[in-house]
Amino acid sequence: MQLNVLFFAQARERAGVANATLSLPEGSCVRDALDAIAREHPALASLRSHLAVAQDGVLVRAADPLREGAELALLPPVSGG
Numbered sequence: 001m002q003l004n005v006l007f008f009a010q011a012r013e014r015a016g017v018a019n020a021t022l023s024l025p026e027g028s029c030v031r032d033a034l035d036a037i038a039r040e041h042p043a044l045a046s047l048r049s050h051l052a053v054a055q056d057g058v059l060v061r062a063a064d065p066l067r068e069g070a071e072l073a074l075l076p077p078v079s080g081g
Contacts, residue, residue, distance in 0.1 A: 031062040
């Protein structure tokens with residue numbers, strides 16, 4: 001399956017890209033995508049446990065299944081005052 005991955009804020013800075021295409025086997029879950037992304041972009045390792053992930057605009061959990069052609073957004077924590 002093919003996915004489009006969007007990197008935001010710190011994730012974009014550490015990955016060095018704003019988006020990427022990811023190929024995974026059918027039946028993959030969000031955790032599988034995060035593992036593959038971490039292999040491609042090891043600088044994201046320190047953010048991984050803090051990332052929120054959205055699939056097609058809806059927040060998902062690590063065990064949730066992925067859909068063919070989905071858009072995954074990696075959303076790092078945001079602070080403000």
